[in-house]
Amino acid sequence: MITVDESSPVPPFEQIREQLGDLIRTGAMEAGQRLPSIRQLAGDLRVAAGTVARAYSELEAAGLLELSRATGARVRPGHDVPENIRRAAADFAAGARDQSLTLEEALGVVRAQWRQT
Amino acid sequence: MTKLILLLAVVAIAALAVTGIAGQITRKRTPRALAPGSTPAAATRPAEDRAMRFAQLRAVAAVALAIVLFVAMFRLSIGMTGLVGLPVALAAGFSASAGLLLYSALPPAKLPAAAKSSAVLVRREPWSFAPRRAFAIPLASMAAFVLFLVATGITSSPDEQGRYRQISIATADTASSAGPYPGWFYGIPLIVATLVLAASAYLALRRIAGAPALPDPRMARLDRRWREISTRVVLRLATGAFLGYFGGTAVFGGMAMMGVSRNIATEGPTQPLFALGAACTALGAALAVTGVVLLARAFWDAVSIRTSVRQEKPEPVAAP
Structure with missing residues (x-):
């Protein structure tokens, strides 16, 4: 499931692109899996069809999706993060929640560590 | 034939008018949905009722339009004696198609934009809300109907006006004809009506999936x-109407076969034709009764959507 928060400063297409990208990279969406049509997703999220189309085309440009007029949008293979990284991320997220950190705070920790290494 | 075209034009205009009025009503009414924000832990019954009202309205409108149009077309068709029953044969198919087209033409309920909206990433297809056999049975029946009409078309012969609507047998001593028989005169329009009905059902199923x-x-x-119940309504309406005219056609075909074989001889090579005619008549009657039952169940499903959605165990859609 993905959500769009209208009160967020992040534009809706970016919210959609980001969440779909995360789901593909973490393996929650498998290679070859078909995504909902642009019209369906736009209707369910109450956004314009162009918003979803833009998110899809950016994911296609990033090599995560393949778009076809006949079969719609499919997840391209070879983009999921290795299993050990996913496990480490799950442990980290669980620890951050235990410490009552917000998502932004947790990501800040990752960013800081990333720069140091 | 001009009268038939006029009748179909009237039906099309009536369907468009109803669609237009329904669209206006939908636009003017306040959106139906739960307001975002502070809500209790579970969706309340009145809130569910509000959300389901439009689904019910659309299904009831489709079935009701199909029934009203069928009655109107049937009554008008009886007066068209020059077309020797062709409008009557087409009435069920076209009225069901009109109902299904109304279903697909009605826009989905307008829902207010919530501050936070969510979507599941499962693709909805027109065939996602019923088991595969629920689609396979009507499609196989339609294929059987087309084959039946091709067979009766090939074995038909022209009447005095050159219309292929009777069956004829000639022996060394005598010749005999009987009708009405579903030759090309009835067969081709019935095949077109069946294709229109299948396309209308597909559009309605697409509307259900796309809402x-x-x-x-x-x-x-x-x-x-x-969505499951609405899919069932669409399948039952389309299959019920189809089986109704498939059955009627088979009954008339079977009676013509029996008639012509009875005129020729009581024994000999025409006897298998009599048996085939009797089988067609019996099978046709059974199909027509099944069609009427399915139509009644479609109507019942449509009017009871709001209570049916709360049934924990979904009713199987095996036979539409």
């Missing part, structure tokens, strides 16, 4: 149930 999900994530089960 936006209910805005409240707590109504996910409800969202799936209304």
Whole structure:
């Protein structure tokens, strides 16, 4: 499931692109899996069809999706993060929640560590 | 034939008018949905009722339009003696198609934009809300009907006006004809009506799959149930109307076969034709009764959507 928060400063297409990208990279969406049509997703999220189309085309440009007029949008293979990284991320997220950190705070920790290494 | 075209034009205009009025009503009414924000832990019954009202309205409108049009077309057709029953044969198919087209023409309920909206990433297809056999049975029946009409078309012969609507047998001593028989005169329009009906059903199923999900994530089960029940209504309406005229056609074909074989001889090579005619008549009657039962069940499903969505165990859609 993905959500769009209208009160967020992040534009809706970016919210959609980001969440779909995360789901593909973490393996929650498998290679070859078909995504909902642009019209369906736009209707369910109450956004314009162009918003979803833009998110899809950016994911296609990033090599995560393949778009076809006949079969719609499919997840391209070879983009999921290795299993050990996913496990480490799950442990980290669980620890951050235990410490009552917000998502932004947790990501800040990752960013800081990333720069140091 | 001019009268038939006029009748079909009237039907098309009536369907468009109803569609237009229904669209206006939908636009003017306030959106139906749960307001976002502070809501209780579970969706309340009145909130569910509100969300389901439009689903019910659309299904009832489709079935009601089909029934009203069928009655109107049937009554008008009886007066068209020059077309020797062709409009009567087409009435069920075209009236059901009109009902299904109304279903697909009615826009989905307008739902207000919530501050936070969500969507599941499962693709909804027109065939997602019923088992595969629920589609396979009507499609196989339609294929059987087309084969039946091709067979009767090939074995038909022209009447005095050159219309292929009777069956004739000639022996060394005598010749005999009987009708009405579903030759090309009835067969080709009936094949067209069947294709139109199948296309109309597909459009209605596409509308069901394409309607936006209910805005409240707590109504996910409800969202799936209304789609399942609506799919059942569409399949039963289309299959019921189809079996109705398939049965009627088979009955008339069978009676003509029996008639012509009875005129020729009581024994000999025409006897298998008599047996085939009797089988066609009996099978046709059974199909027509099944069609009427399915239509009644479609109507019942349509009017009871709001109570049916709450049934924990979904009713199987095996036979549409």
